[in-house]
Amino acid sequence: MNEDLEKSFVKQLRENQNIIHKICRLYTSGDDAHKDLFQEITIQLWKAFPKFRGDSKFSTWAYRVALNTAITLYRKSTKSIATIDYEKHQFFISQEEYNFEEEERIKLMYQAVYQLNDIEKALVFMYLEDKDYTEIAETLGISEVNARVKMNRIKGKLKKILNP
Amino acid sequence: MEELDLLKKYWKKSEDTFEQVSEVEIYKMLHKKSSSIVKWILIISILEVLLWTLISVCFNTDDYFKKIHGEDLIVYFEVFNYFNYAVILTFIYLFYKNYIKISTTVSIKQLMKDILTTRRTVNYYVWYNLTMITLSVFIGYAIAFFYNPAMIALKEKMAHEKSNYTLLIIFGFLALTTIILVGLFWLFYRLLYGILLKKLHTNYKELKKIDL
Numbered sequence: 001m002n003e004d005l006e007k008s009f010v011k012q013l014r015e016n017q018n019i020i021h022k023i024c025r026l027y028t029s030g031d032d033a034h035k036d037l038f039q040e041i042t043i044q045l046w047k048a049f050p051k052f053r054g055d056s057k058f059s060t061w062a063y064r065v066a067l068n069t070a071i072t073l074y075r076k077s078t079k080s081i082a083t084i085d086y087e088k089h090q091f092f093i094s095q096e097e098y099n100f101e102e103e104e105r106i107k108l109m110y111q112a113v114y115q116l117n118d119i120e121k122a123l124v125f126m127y128l129e130d131k132d133y134t135e136i137a138e139t140l141g142i143s144e145v146n147a148r149v150k151m152n153r154i155k156g157k158l159k160k161i162l163n164p
Numbered sequence: 165m166e167e168l169d170l171l172k173k174y175w176k177k178s179e180d181t182f183e184q185v186s187e188v189e190i191y192k193m194l195h196k197k198s199s200s201i202v203k204w205i206l207i208i209s210i211l212e213v214l215l216w217t218l219i220s221v222c223f224n225t226d227d228y229f230k231k232i233h234g235e236d237l238i239v240y241f242e243v244f245n246y247f248n249y250a251v252i253l254t255f256i257y258l259f260y261k262n263y264i265k266i267s268t269t270v271s272i273k274q275l276m277k278d279i280l281t282t283r284r285t286v287n288y289y290v291w292y293n294l295t296m297i298t299l300s301v302f303i304g305y306a307i308a309f310f311y312n313p314a315m316i317a318l319k320e321k322m323a324h325e326k327s328n329y330t331l332l333i334i335f336g337f338l339a340l341t342t343i344i345l346v347g348l349f350w351l352f353y354r355l356l357y358g359i360l361l362k363k364l365h366t367n368y369k370e371l372k373k374i375d376l
Contacts, residue, residue: 006271010190021182022175038185042193047370102170109171127168128175155168162167 009049012058013042019063022129026113026121027070037070044069064139067125071118112161120154127151192267195275198367199267201360202282206259208356209289213252220245232311248296255289279368283361290353297349301342 013020020041024034048065052058113124119140126136137147229238262282266275309315322330 006191006194010187010194013190014185014187017185018179018182022178025178039193039196042190043197046194105167105170106174109167112167113171124168128172130172158168 005049009046013045013062016059016062019059020066023063023066023070023125026125027118029114037073040073041066041069063129067122067139071122108162109158112158115161116154116157120150120157123147123151123154195266198275198279198364199263201364201367202259202263202266205282205286205357205360206256206263208360209252209256209259212356213249213256232307232313237307237311251292255285255292258285259289276368276371279364279371283364286357286361290357293353294346294350298342298346301345305338 020038021034023041024037028034028037045062045065052061113121116124122140123136126139131139133144133147133151136151137144140147142150226238229235229241259282262278262285266278266282318330318334
């Protein structure tokens with residue numbers, strides 16, 4: 001019974017791992033930090049898995065737990081990400097549509113996102129994931145209006161970082 | 165926000181760039197916590213043996229035996245020592261075996277069993293060490309009492325005394341130092357291994373929650 005549970009967890013996690021990778025990319029820079037966070041999220045998901053009743057999709061449940069883990073972990077560690085690995089995001093764009101100008105802009109964008117705080121990153125993540133404000137509000141435990149206001153502030157903040 | 169939307173455009177595509185984690189790797193991650201605790205148990209036990217060895221090298225017991233004219237005791241002492249090392253090395257081997265087992269298990273049931281075995285091994289190890297320490301303390305007293313020249317004067321004094329006053333004081337003193345010494349070691353082991361065992365137990369409880 002429990003082994004089936006573990007099997008089903010591992011299988012679903014492998015299928016949905018990109019969602020965790022994406023969170024790791026926003027919260028960490030460098031391969032090692034990425035792997036560490038991935039592992040920590042995996043452990044937290046596994047701990048929470050018995051409570052997952054399947055009333056939502058695995059991916060939806062997983063990203064919420066993963067975001068929470070990233071936020072709490074980020075708060076615990078006092079060392080902020082001082083150096084940003086510029087080259088890391090080079091392979092964001094596949095070869096056929098390689099566009100130097102756009103690539104530069106995306107790199108700068110990532111650098112700007114790195115400077116946001118943990119909650120702001122969570123909002124950016126959900127925005128990039130195309131979540132609606134109802135879901136964003138629910139995930140972060142704030143009101144929908146508050147979520148909209150926060151998102152607008154983040155956009156302003158990013159603009160300021162990009163065009164000082 | 166133009167820039168954030170540009171990022172969004174590439175966000176989905178970025179999925180192709182992630183190095184995919186296999187199921188086996190995920191299994192390993194799930195058991196990593198327990199295996200790292202057991203790894204620490206192994207490392208600490210080895211360090212502990214090194215520490216004791218270093219201490220025994222620094223304090224040459226042979227000199228002490230010669231000083232109190234107990235050369236005939238050296239052989240017994242060495243046998244005792246070798247026996248002790250053999251037992252401790254066996255324990256270290258068992259810790260190593262536990263570590264390998266826990267880090268390669270892929271099923272929860274087996275992992276839970278392995279955790280219980282590890283806990284039992286550590287407990288036996290601690291009890292063995294404490295027993296050995298108590299035993300050595302008593303042997304140490306006995307040797308001092310029968311061989312140490314400084315004790316002869318004391319023995320004579322006791323023989324002339326009518327009451328058992330000196331004897332009582334000596335026993336009280338010995339009992340107190342024994343309790344303090346063994347207590348200190350007990351505390352040392354509780355701190356050293358107790359914390360690790362507690363963590364291991366928490367892991368076990370978590371696994372049990374899943375195992376319904």
